[in-house]
Amino acid sequence: MFLxxxxxxxxxxxxxxxxxxxxxxxxxxxxxxxxxxxxxxHLFNAAWVDGQRVTLVLDPNGLIGFLRGLGGTA
Amino acid sequence: MTAAADDERIHSLExxxxxxxxxxxxxxxxxxxxxxxxxxxxxxxxxxxxxxGWRAQAVxxxxxxxxxxQAATSVQPSSKIVVFYPITGRRESDFYAILxxxxxxxxxxxxxxxxxxxxxxxxxxxxxxxxxxxKGRTLxxxxxxxxxxxxxx
Numbered sequence: 001m002f003l004x005x006x007x008x009x010x011x012x013x014x015x016x017x018x019x020x021x022x023x024x025x026x027x028x029x030x031x032x033x034x035x036x037x038x039x040x041x042h043l044f045n046a047a048w049v050d051g052q053r054v055t056l057v058l059d060p061n062g063l064i065g066f067l068r069g070l071g072g073t074a
Numbered sequence: 075m076t077a078a079a080d081d082e083r084i085h086s087l088e089x090x091x092x093x094x095x096x097x098x099x100x101x102x103x104x105x106x107x108x109x110x111x112x113x114x115x116x117x118x119x120x121x122x123x124x125x126x127g128w129r130a131q132a133v134x135x136x137x138x139x140x141x142x143x144q145a146a147t148s149v150q151p152s153s154k155i156v157v158f159y160p161i162t163g164r165r166e167s168d169f170y171a172i173l174x175x176x177x178x179x180x181x182x183x184x185x186x187x188x189x190x191x192x193x194x195x196x197x198x199x200x201x202x203x204x205x206x207x208x209k210g211r212t213l214x215x216x217x218x219x220x221x222x223x224x225x226x227x
Contacts, residue, residue, distance in 0.1 A: 029167055030125070030132040033225040037117035044115070047125065047132030054113045054127045066117070 003060045010064050026050065027057060040065025088179045088213060089156055089172060092139050092147055094197075096172070097181065097206060097213035098158075104169060105157045106178055109149045120146045123173060128157060135171045138216070141224065142199045152176045161222045170225065183208060 001012045030047035037043060043066055045059035087103055089096040105128075112124040112135060121140030125132050135155060140146030154177055160168040183206075191205030191212050201224065203217035 026130060028131055029165065031168065031226065032115050032118050033122050033134045033136065033170065034119040035227050043117045049127045049130050049132055052111045052127040054111075054125050054132050056113070056115065056125070056132075 003058070003063065008060075008064050010060065010067060030056065036062065038062060038065035038069050040068075083182045083184045086181045086183050087156070088181050089138075090175045090178065092175050093144070095211070095213050096138065097183070097208075097215050100180065102158055102218075103156055104159050106174075107155050107157065109153050109155055109173075112149060123148070126155065126171065128169065128171075131167055131169055133157060133169045133171050135173055138172050138201075142197050142201055147173055147175070149173065150175070154178060161218055161225070163222065164226070181208065181213075 001014055001017055003010050003012065025048050027046050027048050030044060032042045032044055041062040042059060043062045044056040045062070046057035048055040048057060085100040086097050087100050087106075089098060107128075110126065112126055114124045115122055115134070119140075121137045123135045123137055123140075123146065125134050127133075137146040137148075152175065154174040155171050156174050156178055157169055157171045160166060160170075187208060189207040191207050193205070195212060196202055196205035196214060200220040201217055202214050203220075204215045206213050206215065
């Protein structure tokens with residue numbers, strides 16, 4: 001699965017991917033508290049809330065910054 | 075101080091923590107609930123225990139003890155979750171929650187029932203605005219501006 005953000009693209013290896021329609025999701029803004037783990041910001045910028053279940057939504061910029069911090073390039 | 079000021083009561087909530095308690099205005103609290111599904115937030119500081127799904131929002135749950143330099147607490151059978159309204163200046167969806175060690179207790183405080191605590195007896199952190207004594211017990215009043223700065227640096 002490839003995530004694009006501006007000039008950068010990052011690929012993720014996943015065991016399983018499910019495509020969901022926008023109407024199946026209730027995505028709300030979410031800002032993790034505290035200092036972001038990277039200078040590119042937090043890893044997440046939204047959340048899918050289904051009752052009491054929460055699935056955090058990755059922020060591509062934050063994720064790419066995090067991966068770069070691990071020594072990777074994008 | 076005038077008699078009128080003495081009689082002015084503020085409805086507050088005492089939130090028991092491990093080793094101390096917070097005192098907050100009741101108006102700042104949206105709900106007190108039992109703990110339920112807590113989802114971790116990768117990359118977060120230790121005091122951010124996770125996030126809960128509450129009223130269709132993702133609400134971060136914090137350990138106040140962890141924020142003031144003590145060991146971050148975890149959910150116990152006696153724990154409660156105190157959900158707070160967003161801090162002034164934040165989005166209307168930016169609720170947050172503090173883990174309470176046990177059931178919070180309502181307190182109606184006035185100048186006549188409250189004493190200022192010796193500053194040397196309260197934790198040395200900007201997250202505490204003041205300490206007070208009620209019925210011989212020390213309660214800590216959080217500094218919400220400092221909390222906002224710590225939450226959203």
